[in-house]
Amino acid sequence: MVSTPTYNSNDFIIGFTTDKWNQLNNDKNNPMFCRYQSTWVPGSSFKPVTAGIGLSTQKFSSSEDFGKSGLSWQNNESWGTYKISTLTEYVGVANLRNALVYSDNIYFGKAALKIGSNTFAEQLLKIGFDKENPFVQNMSKSQFANNNQFASEVQLADTGYGQGKLLVNPLHMASIYSAFVNDGSMIKPYIEYTSTTKPEYWIENAFTKEAANTIKNNLIEVVEDANGTGHEAKVQGMTIAGKTGTAEIKASQDDENGTELGWFNAFRVSNMKDEQLLIINMIEDVKDRGGSHYLLPKVKRMFE
Numbered sequence: 094m095v096s097t098p099t100y101n102s103n104d105f106i107i108g109f110t111t112d113k114w115n116q117l118n119n120d121k122n123n124p125m126f127c128r129y130q131s132t133w134v135p136g137s138s139f140k141p142v143t144a145g146i147g148l149s150t151q152k153f154s155s156s157e158d159f160g161k162s163g164l165s166w167q168n169n170e171s172w173g174t175y176k177i178s179t180l181t182e183y184v185g186v187a188n189l190r191n192a193l194v195y196s197d198n199i200y201f202g203k204a205a206l207k208i209g210s211n212t213f214a215e216q217l218l219k220i221g222f223d224k225e226n227p228f229v230q231n232m233s234k235s236q237f238a239n240n241n242q243f244a245s246e247v248q249l250a251d252t253g254y255g256q257g258k259l260l261v262n263p264l265h266m267a268s269i270y271s272a273f274v275n276d277g278s279m280i281k282p283y284i285e286y287t288s289t290t291k292p293e294y295w296i297e298n299a300f301t302k303e304a305a306n307t308i309k310n311n312l313i314e315v316v317e318d319a320n321g322t323g324h325e326a327k328v329q330g331m332t333i334a335g336k337t338g339t340a341e342i343k344a345s346q347d348d349e350n351g352t353e354l355g356w357f358n359a360f361r362v363s364n365m366k367d368e369q370l371l372i373i374n375m376i377e378d379v380k381d382r383g384g385s386h387y388l389l390p391k392v393k394r395m396f397e
Contacts, residue, residue, distance in 0.1 A: 135338055138385075152212065175346060194320060205253025221295065222237055255338060273309040280295065323357065326357065328393060340356065355382075355386075356373075357392045
């Protein structure tokens with residue numbers, strides 16, 4: 094677990110001058126803030142979670158065609174002027190595979206509506222939202238809505254593609270993604286390995302085995318397909334599955350001064366234990382730096 098920019102922890106032993114202490118506390122890059130302990134808007138990196146819930150509860154199938162809606166869409170006139178927008182139109186049906194490969198916001202907004210507010214909330218609570226992470230270090234709780242209830246249809250739809258009031262802790266995100274290679278069960282994280290340490294699950298059957306395997310195969314396509322949003326992270330001779338995410342942080346849909354968080358969550362698919370690796374990577378302020386694509390070469394080097 095890494096949080097950067099950071100500080101030299103030895104300074105706390107040696108001692109600070111007043112000027113150095115003030116400089117550290119007033120640094121606009123917040124080196125004292127432990128980023129992996131906090132929660133963040135996940136953006137499109139959350140779409141596999143929505144998919145896992147939808148498939149596990151049989152609210153839709155992976156082959157179901159949701160229908161094309163262009164680059165913007167709203168469910169009905171009650172949404173007023175608000176519309177969900179997406180960046181890329183693509184050839185082929187609007188099914189789960191294509192929606193993940195092309196990162197189709199509209200598909201996952203529709204997916205959340207198909208799941209329904211009660212079922213979506215129940216399933217998010219089931220997979221660890223609003224719960225303490227069973228980890229040696231305190232982590233902020235992931236959350237999806239005030240009082241765990243969606244206030245509107247728009248909020249429900251926005252949550253489906255990783256926006257709305259959704260906030261996710263990175264270690265929690267890692268545990269969720271681990272379910273995609275563990276037949277739907279989420280690994281319990283630990284930091285110290287000993288000769289008696291045995292892998293445990295935090296949440297068993299978070300998703301069905303069939304749902305987890307479907308998503309794993311589709312996330313492989315996100316990297317393998319030349320049109321996939323994660324294709325830049327492809328490493329020859331290695332099977333990598335992953336999902337990008339560019340989360341918007343702004344006051345309203347019309348806000349042009351907001352910032353963006355870039356995510357790339359990826360894992361190597363292998364039957365060899367010493368080859369298995371999962372990386373959750375988030376970088377702040379990637380607006381005008383390529384969004385989530387700013388992360389891809391960095392994560393690629395980690396796998397290489």
